[in-house]
Amino acid sequence: MSDAQYGPDFWDEFYRGDSTVWSGAPNQVLVEEVAGLPPGRALDVGAGEGADAVWLARNGWRVTAVDISRVALDRAAAHAREYGEELGSRIDWWCADVTTTAPERAAYDLVTAFYFHLPLHPRANALRGLAASVAPGGTLLVVGHDPRELELLDDPDQGPSPDSWFMPEEIAALLDARVFDLQTATIRSRTAPTEPANRRDEEHDHGHGHDHGGGHSADVVVRARRRT
Template sequence: MNDHESPVDERFTAAYWDERYGSTERVWSGAPNPQLVAEVSDLRPGTVLDAGCGEGGDAHWLAVRGWHVTALDVSAVALARGAAHAPPDAADRIRWEQADFTTWEPGGAAFDLVNAQFLHFPSALRERVYSRLADAVAPGGTLLIVAHDPSELHTGMGHDHPEDMFVTATQLAGGLDPARWEVLVAESRPRLAQAPDGREVPVSDAVLRARRR
């Protein structure tokens, strides 16, 4: 590391996430994210990149509906768990790949859908990561990004992320070139979520859905 490089935040490393996933039988519910279901159910299945797939809830749901999924995550533990729990009738439609999104590069504009649910980074790094994800969308394809809206900082949900890792839908949409993208949805969408103490609390998701021209 030279004098101009800063150390990588441990929250973005494979070691951090392998330890988190390895410390419990399951981190997430296994159900697909609700905004994915809301925004993708009307799309014709094709190829999809599921960025930050975790234990595979979204990837499983997409594959069952006929999508051919490339599921990426930094954690090998999460990927192995996702593969182990894939629906038998759809497992052959999912390819599981390890990827570090701080350095990952798309292999071209190849996907009919790119899905990124709660893939959070500080603003400077987030812009670079999301730009690369957008570059992976094929012409006519869809980019779907869902993130924690900054209003969630005041809900008691127990997030330990700094404020800079939260983002509004307006900020997400502002990162897209209007000459290349048609923004279909850019809104803060309320829903109920379960807090660490078991209470149901109202939260808001920043939802961006855009079509590449």
């Protein structure tokens, strides 16, 4: 994996600056998919500026928010502090590269990875570790940008490499059918407005976008429940 494009320095630089990158609102698919689940321990992977982790904590979850970027996590912790000390105490901020450091096994009632676009091999390694970290009865939720939108990028060289995009079937195939009950593996159109959400210029977007913008109109959504 190229550290220049995907390592901590790249992401620290991405998040460094005066303004936040993302909208501060939780991802629409998170709200839709998690609203009906009983709260427990959650792991949010690639937590960025923490909007999803904060939403989970506000909805009763005890959250571990992991990101490769310390700068992102500092921003995220500041965002959480806006909601008070009690909420902040419900979130652990963990700086780690999940392609090389696997989370605790069978520990989380919910594991989420939103717009976690890495090249194929590190992505597969990371996702195996994430699947193993789901507790019996727990839920894995992986959401990405629709790869069919790759051709719509103004400058594909600015975005993640083409093999960083994934179809639902690829994620589903990584899950052991004896262990996971696949509940959703689909591409879903968004109902939220798609005007740019980045608080910064489009040039900072690097094609990653966000649920509320970046010109994206559909998401890959994979949800599975661990049986055993």
